[in-house]
């Protein structure tokens with residue numbers, strides 16, 4: 309990794325400052341500048357970083373980091389704690405089930421984020437937990453999207469409901485749920501087409517599907533490599549759909565993944581799962597603590 | 607602009623705009639420092655003038671090589687690479703349609719044999735663009751597909767061969783080796799052809815795109831970037847750092863999912879759009 313670790317940087321800042329005797333609030337500011345840089349380099353949104361640093365500053369002064377013997381460690385500890393607090397707790401990765409089965413899980417997000425793959429990963433994972441999932445192919449736009457879902461569905465041994473590409477996604481979703489009830493599948497996962505958050509027509513389609521199917525979970529699937537735009541995207545999807553959670557994909561890469569922090573700050577919704585590879589077994593519960601360390605480059 | 611003075615607040619505002627456009631801290635600081643210096647030297651007083659200078663600066667970094675990716679009268683071979691889901695297959699469909707409409711005989715190679723239904727997806731695009739396609743079964747050796755496509759391109763006297771590849775993360779050593787191998791096959795099969803290696807980047811990607819460019823460039827000599835999904839709200843500013851550091855030009859931008867939604871890259875327009 310090209311970055312000097314944040315710990316090293318902070319250690320150095322404080323070492324320099326220590327020579328001068330007593331640390332001041334101004335010195336702390338300098339240290340927090342390093343934290344700010346690290347977060348920005350990790351793709352945390354500019355505005356989110358600003359708020360975050362202000363909060364750390366307040367806490368750090370209150371906790372008398374300034375008179376501590378190891379101010380660098382102190383600052384990092386506070387930063388780390390605040391990040392985990394922002395990133396959520398571990399139990400958030402449970403799926404909410406409906407009292408009136410089938411439970412519907414709807415996956416939404418930008419193009420290429422990893423929805424179809426995640427639909428199959430979740431289906432496979434929940435099947436192992438004893439559920440009976442069915443996948444429903446609501447993407448009628450992307451070339452070969454239905455075929456893709458059929459293939460990955462077969463790979464995890466889960467039935468795939470499809471009606472081709474000439475029927476509206478809303479009708480497909482409704483028919484899929486009916487079929488699931490008939491086949492006694494207690495769980496329906498809707499794979500929707502990728503779309504831009506500013507595409508009003510396609511966003512309306514999601515609203516319609518939601519109204520007609522009352523999903524227990526609406527999961528926003530986000531590519532972990534996403535940059536500053538993560539804020540716009542997650543805000544738009546959440547405002548329109550009131551998402552219940554987030555799934556972060558492609559965490560097997562070497563991105564620092566600051567988008568995770570941005571999304572949490574903007575939506576307050578839990579990050580439930582992580583995609584960590586192209587294989588259908590490559591899905592994990594999301595770990596806020598690991599993510600915090602990763603974003604900080606530690 | 608909200609400022610009628612070129613002061614620290616003004617520069618901070620510019621910095622914020624650049625960071626929000628995904629230029630990254632390093633590139634942003636470098637550009638704004640150089641801008642301050644030049645603005646002082648040129649005694650620029652109006653925010654408008656400084657902003658124009660900034661757009662010029664950025665366009666300068668991005669200044670493209672010759673537009674276009676093929677050489678008339680030669681066999682042209684284009685390898686398309688990038689991480690998962692960025693828009694490789696879709697961009698190939700668009701490029702194929704464009705080259706075909708310009709009178710070229712285009713052949714596609716479905717060398718993504720890994721992704722579920724990747725072959726079917728490229729087949730749809732081949733049909734839309736009305737060009738031929740060479741494919742094997744899902745799970746087949748991508749090198750073998752490339753090899754077969756090369757033979758077909760020669761025997762059918764194609765002007766352009768475009769190879770789709772599976773998306774792969776740049777930190778996966780074995781997958782990058784596989785890519786090197788495909789590139790070597792093309793080197794061997796077409797020693798005299800005009801070669802292009804296009805790296806597809808998603809405009810929504812943050813600083814990781816720099817790492818993508820660096821590591822993909824080690825696997826195959828990248829000749830240009832296709833920057834996709836610029837029809838959203840992401841600005842794709844990370845390509846400025848890539849152009850500055852790695853000297854790789856952006857050739858095309860993707861602005862939608864339709865076959866027409868591909869445009870040649872225009873540096874000035876792109877730079878100006880960062881401040882819209």
Ligand SMILES: Nc1nc2c(ncn2[C@@H]2O[C@H](COP(=O)(O)OP(=O)(O)OP(=O)(O)O)[C@@H](O)[C@H]2O)c(=O)[nH]1
Pocket residue numbers: 417418419420421422423424425426447450453500501502503557558559560561582583584585586590690691721773775
């Ligand atoms: N390395 C890696 N690749 C992934 C992961 N999740 C998905 N992918 C890959 O990302 C690409 C896009 O995945 P899809 O599941 O097709 O994404 P999508 O959101 O359904 O795409 P659209 O339907 O076109 O919007 C594919 O190449 C997947 O194999 C992951 O966690 N890690």
Ligand SMILES: Nc1nc2c(ncn2[C@@H]2O[C@H](COP(=O)(O)OP(=O)(O)OP(=O)(O)O)[C@@H](O)[C@H]2O)c(=O)[nH]1
Pocket residue numbers: 419420450502504688689690691692693694695696697718721724771772773774806834835836837838859860861862863867
């Ligand atoms: N809005 C928008 N969507 C795009 C653009 N280019 C591609 N897409 C969409 O992005 C998604 C992924 O595109 P693909 O062409 O399958 O990407 P890929 O790089 O081949 O993906 P893998 O082969 O899985 O690695 C699809 O839903 C495309 O329709 C673009 O310029 N704008």
Ligand SMILES: [K+]
Pocket residue numbers: 419420421531690691692808810
């Ligand atoms: K993406």
Ligand SMILES: [Mg+2]
Pocket residue numbers: 423424425447450453499500501502
């Ligand atoms: Mg999909």
Ligand SMILES: [Mg+2]
Pocket residue numbers: 694695696718721724770771772773
């Ligand atoms: Mg592809």
